[in-house]
Amino acid sequence: MKMIHIILHLFVLLLSYTITSQSHTTSSVNDFCVANLSFPNTPLGYPCKSPLHVTVNDFVFSEFVAGNTKNPFNVGLTTASVNNLPGLNGLGISASRIDIGINGSVPMHFHPDATELFIIVQGRITAGFITPKKVYVKTLIPGDVIVFPKGLVHFQVNSGTGKAIAFAALTSSNPSMDVIDEVLFGNNLSTFMIEKTTLLDPSQIEELKAQFGL
Amino acid sequence: MKMIHIILHLFVLLLSYTITSQSHTTSSVNDFCVANLSFPNTPLGYPCKSPLHVTVNDFVFSEFVAGNTKNPFNVGLTTASVNNLPGLNGLGISASRIDIGINGSVPMHFHPDATELFIIVQGRITAGFITPKKVYVKTLIPGDVIVFPKGLVHFQVNSGTGKAIAFAALTSSNPSMDVIDEVLFGNNLSTFMIEKTTLLDPSQIEELKAQFGL
Amino acid sequence: MKMIHIILHLFVLLLSYTITSQSHTTSSVNDFCVANLSFPNTPLGYPCKSPLHVTVNDFVFSEFVAGNTKNPFNVGLTTASVNNLPGLNGLGISASRIDIGINGSVPMHFHPDATELFIIVQGRITAGFITPKKVYVKTLIPGDVIVFPKGLVHFQVNSGTGKAIAFAALTSSNPSMDVIDEVLFGNNLSTFMIEKTTLLDPSQIEELKAQFGL
Amino acid sequence: MKMIHIILHLFVLLLSYTITSQSHTTSSVNDFCVANLSFPNTPLGYPCKSPLHVTVNDFVFSEFVAGNTKNPFNVGLTTASVNNLPGLNGLGISASRIDIGINGSVPMHFHPDATELFIIVQGRITAGFITPKKVYVKTLIPGDVIVFPKGLVHFQVNSGTGKAIAFAALTSSNPSMDVIDEVLFGNNLSTFMIEKTTLLDPSQIEELKAQFGL
Amino acid sequence: MKMIHIILHLFVLLLSYTITSQSHTTSSVNDFCVANLSFPNTPLGYPCKSPLHVTVNDFVFSEFVAGNTKNPFNVGLTTASVNNLPGLNGLGISASRIDIGINGSVPMHFHPDATELFIIVQGRITAGFITPKKVYVKTLIPGDVIVFPKGLVHFQVNSGTGKAIAFAALTSSNPSMDVIDEVLFGNNLSTFMIEKTTLLDPSQIEELKAQFGL
Amino acid sequence: MKMIHIILHLFVLLLSYTITSQSHTTSSVNDFCVANLSFPNTPLGYPCKSPLHVTVNDFVFSEFVAGNTKNPFNVGLTTASVNNLPGLNGLGISASRIDIGINGSVPMHFHPDATELFIIVQGRITAGFITPKKVYVKTLIPGDVIVFPKGLVHFQVNSGTGKAIAFAALTSSNPSMDVIDEVLFGNNLSTFMIEKTTLLDPSQIEELKAQFGL
Structure with a gap:
């Protein structure tokens, strides 16, 4: 057993040696690519x-808690993306926690590439x-999962009698949320052009x- | 020269033979994949x-001409996609011709994945x-080309004194056009939910x- | 207003016409591709x-509840993949619910392409x-999110005093779970080869x- | 209405705040990636x-005009690629304007990855x-669109009695044009090797x- | 130990059950997709x-041996692609064995997407x-590996005194080989058009x- | 002929000029991207x-020879990856030479993304x-090629009477090799967690x- 021990140990050293001598570099990152x-x-x-x-x-985000809901839609959003969870870099996934107060909703929006x-x-x-061509709507309860296909406009309304909570996963490490209201009214595009x-x-x-204060 | 002729001819036959005998199939399509x-x-x-x-x-579409502009936006659209140009299948590209009458426009819209x-x-x-965060607008004339990045809401307004014509290429063989008006008002989603x-x-x-007749 | 109404209605009809006449097909599916x-x-x-x-x-799965934990690892797994949520087809995402009983764990495993x-x-x-080269371990509580990069071996152990629950999202519509024990011992590979x-x-x-009953 | 105004305004501020505090960075670019x-x-x-x-x-190129045709092929080429239209970066598309004089042609060529x-x-x-296995040829007039699938050798000959103009879109932000003549004769590869x-x-x-002056 | 045995056995059964009941299908193929x-x-x-x-x-090809070299280029080619090794389907790789006789060569060619x-x-x-812009040439001996980047024209000439053998891997499960000679002269494109x-x-x-017998 | 010569020469110059004036950059790299x-x-x-x-x-690696087999598995590995063959950068392929001594083997392992x-x-x-669900095993001799689909655990055992040699191609420019033994026992993960x-x-x-000396 001793002999095998020594040789296996050597094996590891040899492997390391080979890799070092071949690459002339220590920056090889093939297991993951944490964002700088x-x-x-x-x-x-x-x-x-x-x-x-x-x-x-670098692979853990520890503030995945309820966001502030003091806004007209009565909704709180917290997102774990490459910006606060750099281990997600290049992996094409992120997650959100959505808290919707009574009578609240997530406004009509879409994610351009997720x-x-x-x-x-x-x-x-x-x-x-x-x-x-069509709208696809359903009332959901805990135990339900729904998919919103890439790029399509969607919305979520609290239709219950108490607070609602959901988790969402998105197929982008750095997703954008384009709210229809914000797109149409939240910038300096002229009223004439919008009309x-x-x-x-x-x-x-x-x-x-x-x-929007405009 | 004669001898080379015969051998080169043979070479072609041999190559064909090899491919046939190896594949047990004649449906190998590696140069293109025309849609069925x-x-x-x-x-x-x-x-x-x-x-x-x-x-x-299968690789040519011959009706890439002005579309009918008799509609409220005074715009005509003609698209060459995999549906009428099956050679585009799997190649990730399509093209449109846009004719905008005087005072016309292409309504606010986006392409979910192009x-x-x-x-x-x-x-x-x-x-x-x-x-x-921002709107990017510019008035364009012939000789100008503009890019609308994937999934972002965009619009085009005829701001000249005559008819306007443009060509567009999209990075999808089968693009969808989601018009904001149609998404919000062109289906049976309840007024309550929209509000x-x-x-x-x-x-x-x-x-x-x-x-929309609803 | 009447006139605009009629024309806009026409506009919709015209658009439909164009698409139909150009495609010779009604099966164009560019918004989503629900699995058959x-x-x-x-x-x-x-x-x-x-x-x-x-x-x-087709876009909703309604049995995303605790799985059966009566097994040696005291773990229950429920997965929403293309097989029970066909709207996920081609979209590269799926989700799991993981319930780990007291002293339980998710055995050492990896997902070949997620x-x-x-x-x-x-x-x-x-x-x-x-x-x-290294192991990355952390003890997590609610509010924490961790990422296991594509293809790497990982594990989860209930290190608390009660039942533990987690949700997971995977970057595949049809992910595989390769448990190290099952790979090494759950098939008819000879003991000699394994050794x-x-x-x-x-x-x-x-x-x-x-x-494994072998 | 005043109250909603204030709260919606706040909502925007809160959203901004959340994003800032989570990311520790202002360089998040998820809508587009303009080339530096x-x-x-x-x-x-x-x-x-x-x-x-x-x-x-950054999203507009304003010199998409006829190129110089004073060359043996009597052809002018102007391309809008990431090099002069940096907003195309990472989006996989570019465009060319092709002007072919009388008796002119675009020489036999291919695009390695477009x-x-x-x-x-x-x-x-x-x-x-x-x-x-086969050549696919057609004579085209305005109103026609043709696709040259990725990587295949193609050519265009002015077969009319006047100047010809075309626009092309390519599925690469930075396409290469490999002219057969240039590949075979436009470099210092020895005549022996070419033969x-x-x-x-x-x-x-x-x-x-x-x-080629060689 | 007995008890664990029984439960682990059950665990496997339970996992199977869960998968079956959730999917309503037995055709889930997430580990590989062998071509039909x-x-x-x-x-x-x-x-x-x-x-x-x-x-x-389905994952093994057993005729990866020297191809027939009786042709003007004195070269033999044998390819393991999805057509004779169906386990390669969807995996983006294939392999060739190249045997070049004395004075032989692989004619100038390219692979459109590999x-x-x-x-x-x-x-x-x-x-x-x-x-x-440039030709990159080198004389190679056993122990050397060279890469021909995607889509670029390349060639191989036996510059030694005996037979030469090489193996090649291509980044396509079904690669095409476009020989310049065959493209220019091996079809019915008119001499006028080629000139x-x-x-x-x-x-x-x-x-x-x-x-080519034309 | 003289005149054509001069004009063709000009043509090349004109093309260069156009590219330069349009791009304001000399770093356009669309044919390949050699790793820095x-x-x-x-x-x-x-x-x-x-x-x-x-x-x-940059496109040639010249030490693709037998690796050192003085280790417990009696195996030598030499890899041509982006680290020693920078021309492979971004092209998704690499190669290995495997030498297995008598009674030797390549230990049970997998490549996370290749x-x-x-x-x-x-x-x-x-x-x-x-x-x-199953193990796929076969004894192979020269003339055989086998594929190990992406991410699956595999192994190779010298089952002959002499040294064995093989070449492998992997669908990654920078592949990782995760040996089961090294994953389980080659780091400081506690025995309790592994058990x-x-x-x-x-x-x-x-x-x-x-x-492993631990």
């Missing part, structure tokens, strides 16, 4: 942190997504722009 | 037509796209639903 | 169900993943094979 | 410019592509090498 | 054979690839066409 | 070396891979940990 957020992003993710500085904490898998944890939520491309009444447009 | 539209689609495209039945016409490259051919078009998730006035919602 | 599980799979997912037969129930994002919901779980390629003692191998 | 051309490229595109410095001009969708705008063009691997006569090879 | 070559191909590979009919022989990694096993081979798009002399074109 | 190993990696590969400094040697195509060159090797997640006897665990 201080470098500029690339189309497929951030450059990798040196493996020497990576710890288990599918969403939505798990109901507490309460009762009426959720749906919309294609050019022309949506047929909404100018008074309605100005009223909602005002909500 | 009578089969069910798959997530990445239609099954391939047998190469024996493929002709150059980037659009938009080439102005005639007239004057004010176009833009919107992110959660709750957009903060639009019920009267405005009902008015636009009426436009 | 009765057809053979392809490398990227199942063929699509006809959109005419798709309902909201990253896992693991959300702790109840209890206390010590989890980790292993690369050829030769793992250096485990034959008695240990036979003992564990017996657990 | 002063950094080294990566296999999937250039690093992203800071969103703070991005303007609408499909081409070719739209005839003016004149008459005979175009085709070649697989190991050996093409069976062309040495005199023919030297004659064409001379055209 | 009797079905039409799709853009990403063939439909999968039922796992029940898969055996180890990178080639070329391992010299015996003899001496001068190999190279060509970009629009116009290559500037080759008509006599040279006709001479090589004759080699 | 001194820069941090990204999820899809290293940043590219400037094309001006690239030579043919398929392996394994070519037997000399000797006799019994190889196999394992899925949760709990594998049911192995503590004495067996400690014995193998000792082999």
Whole structure:
């Protein structure tokens, strides 16, 4: 047994040696690529942190708790993405916790390049997504999971009598949330242009722009 | 020269032989995969037509002309996608011709999983796209090309004094066009749900639903 | 207003017409591709169900509840994958609910082609993943999220005093779970071959094979 | 209404706050990744410019006009790629304008990693592509669109009586154009090697090498 | 130990049960997708054979031996692709054995959508690839490996005094080999069109066409 | 002929000019992206070396010879990956040479994100891979090729009477090799945790940990 011990130990050393001599580099990162957020992003993710500085904490996010719901939609959102969980870099996944107060909702929105898998944890939520031809809606309770396919507009309304909680996973390490209201009314696009491309009444447009302080 | 001729001819025959004997199949399609539209689609495209039945016409679409503009937006759209140009199958690209009449526009919309490259051919078009943080708008003339990144809401307004024409290429063989108006008002989603998730006035919602005959 | 109503209605009809006349097919499915599980799979997912037969129930799974924990690891697993949630087809995501009884654990395993994002919901779980060079371990509580990068061996042990619950999202619509014990001892690979390629003692191998009834 | 105004405004602020506190970074770029051309490229595109410095001009190219046709093929090419339209970075698309004078042609060539969708705008063009088994050729006029599948050798000849114009879209943000003549004769590969691997006569090879000043 | 045995056995049964009851299908193929070559191909590979009919022989090809070299280039090619090794389906890799006789060569060619990694096993081979700007050539001996990046034209010439052997791996399960000679002269494209798009002399074109029996 | 010569020469110059004036950059690298190993990696590969400094040697590795077999498994491994063959960067392929001495073996292992195509060159090797449901094993001789699908555990045992040699290609430019023994026993994971997640006897665990000097 002693002999095998020594040889196996040697084996490990030899393997290390081979790898070192062949590569002329210590920065080979093939198991994962933890984001170095201080470098500029690339189309497929951030450059990798040196493996020497990576710890288990790069793979853990510890504030996945209820977000603040003091807003007109009475909804709180907390997201674990590459920005606060750098181990997600290049892996194409992130997660959100959604808390919807009584009478609250997640406003009509879409994620430009991500599918969403939505798990109901507490309460009762009426959720749906919309294609050019049809709307798909269902009232969900704990034990239900719904998928919102990539890029489609969807919404979630608390249709129960108490607070509702859900978890969502998205197929992007850095997802964007494009709220229809924010897209239409939350920027300096002229009322004329909005009217022309949506047929909404100018008074309605100005009223909602005002909500955004515009 | 004669001898080389004979051998080269043989070479071709031999190559064919080898491929045939190895594959036990004649359906190998590695150069292209023309859609067989009578089969069910798959997530990445239609099954391939047998190469024996493929002709150059599978790669050509001959009705890429002005679409009908008799509609409220005064816009005509013609698209060459896998549905009428089956040679595009699996190749991730399609093209549209856009004709915008005087005072017309392409309504606010997005493509759930495609980037659009938009080439102005005639007239004057004010176009833009919107992110959660900012709107990017510019007035364009022939010689200009603009890109609308994947999944972002965008619009085009004829801001000139005559008809405007543009060509667009999209990074999908079978792109979808999700018009905001159609998503919000063109289906049987209840006015209550729309109000709750957009903060639009019920009267405005009902008015636009009426436009869709709902 | 009447006139616009009529024209907008026409617009919708015209759009439909164009699409129909161009495609010679009604099976165009660009918004989603719900799996038709009765057809053979392809490398990227199942063929699509006809959109005419798709309902909201194709996007919802309603048995995302605690799995049976009566087994040696005292763990229950319930998975929402393309097999029971056909709307996931081609979208590259699935979800699991993990219930670990007192003293229980999820055995050492890996997913050949999926990253896992693991959300702790109840209890206390010590989890980790292993690369050829290092092990990354952390004890987690509700509010914590951990990522196990694609293909790496990982494990989860209930290190609390009560039952533990977690949700996981995986970057595959049809993920596989390769348990190290099952790979080594759960099939008819000869004890000689296992010994030769793992250096485990034959008695240990036979003992564990017996657990699998072999 | 005032109250809602204030709260919605707050909502926006809160959202911003959450994102800032979670990420410890302002460089999150999930809507687009405009190329910073002063950094080294990566296999999937250039690093992203800071969103703070991005303007609408990063998404617009304004010299998409006829190229110079004073060359033996009597052809002018102008390309909008990531190099002059940095907003294309990572989006997998680019566009070209092709002007072919009388008797001119686009020489036999291929794009190593891009499909081409070719739209005839003016004149008459005979175009085709070649697989190991067959050539696919067609004479095209305005209103026609043809696709040249990824990597296949193709050509375009002005077969009309006047100038011809076309637009092309390619499935790469930075496409390469490998002209057969340039590959065979436009570099310092020895005549012996070319003869050996093409069976062309040495005199023919030297004659064409001379055209490239070699 | 007995008790654990029984429970572990049960565990396996329970897992099986869960999977069966959830999926309503036995055709779940997440570990691999062996090609069913009797079905039409799709853009990403063939439909999968039922796992029940898969055996180890679907993953093994046993005729990876020297091909026939009786042809003008004195080269033999044998390829293991999805057509004769159906376990490669969807996995993006294939392999070739190349035998080059004395004075022989692999003619100038390219693979439209595959990178080639070329391992010299015996003899001496001068190999190279060509970009629009430069040719990269090197003489190689056993112990050398060279990469021909995706889509680039390359060639291999036996520059030694005996037979040469090499193995190659390609990043496609079903690669195509486009030989420049075959593309230019091995089909019914008119001499006029070839001259116009290559500037080759008509006599040279006709001479090589004759080699292909045209 | 003189005139054409001059014009073709001009043509080349004009093309160069156009590219330069449009791009404001000389670092356009669309033919290949040779790794600059001194820069941090990204999820899809290293940043590219400037094309001006690239030579043919960036695409060649010249030490693809037998590795040292003085270790308990009696196996030698030599790998050509992006680390010693920087031209492989971003191309998704690498190669290994495997030498297995008499009675030797490649220990049970897997590659987290790569398929392996394994070519037997000399000797006799019994190889196999394992899925949760079944083991696939076969004894192979020169002329045989076997595929180990992405992420599955596999092994190779010299079952002949002499030395065995094989070449392997992997679908990753920078593959990782996760040896089961090393994963379970080659790090500081506590014996308690290993026992709990594998049911192995503590004495067996400690014995193998000792082999790694732990």
